[in-house]
Amino acid sequence: METKFDFKNMGYCGAECGNKCHIFTATVSNDIDAKKRIASDWTFEQGESFTADEVFCYGCKNKEMPQNKAHLKCTVRICAEEKHLEACFQCKDLEKCDKALWRNWPNLKSEALRIQKSLNL
Numbered sequence: 001m002e003t004k005f006d007f008k009n010m011g012y013c014g015a016e017c018g019n020k021c022h023i024f025t026a027t028v029s030n031d032i033d034a035k036k037r038i039a040s041d042w043t044f045e046q047g048e049s050f051t052a053d054e055v056f057c058y059g060c061k062n063k064e065m066p067q068n069k070a071h072l073k074c075t076v077r078i079c080a081e082e083k084h085l086e087a088c089f090q091c092k093d094l095e096k097c098d099k100a101l102w103r104n105w106p107n108l109k110s111e112a113l114r115i116q117k118s119l120n121l
Helices: 022-029 032-046 069-073 075-082 100-104 106-118
Strands: none
Touching (some): 022 032, 100 106
16 A cells, blocks of 8 residues: 655655644744744754744745745755755655754654655655
């Protein structure tokens, strides 16, 4: 049985976008407390200062809406766009890829590799 993926509602890294994402829901509901918590997490995780106003996400593939500064610098997003991929698990080089996103969130990469394997890519 072939697994179907909703590429439109997933980030290039394979993360689910939309209502399942706490950053997206904080954005659309303008939940300032959640945005402050996320800004604090991002500041710690990325070693760069973020404010609640800088915490927003409409999906890294949404060309109609602004991208936050983390998306603009995301090497995973940039690489996938350059390779014309809908998601990184379509890339034959994923296993050896060492981009910052994968180093900072190894569980995200593990999930992408799991999906890749399940699709026999």
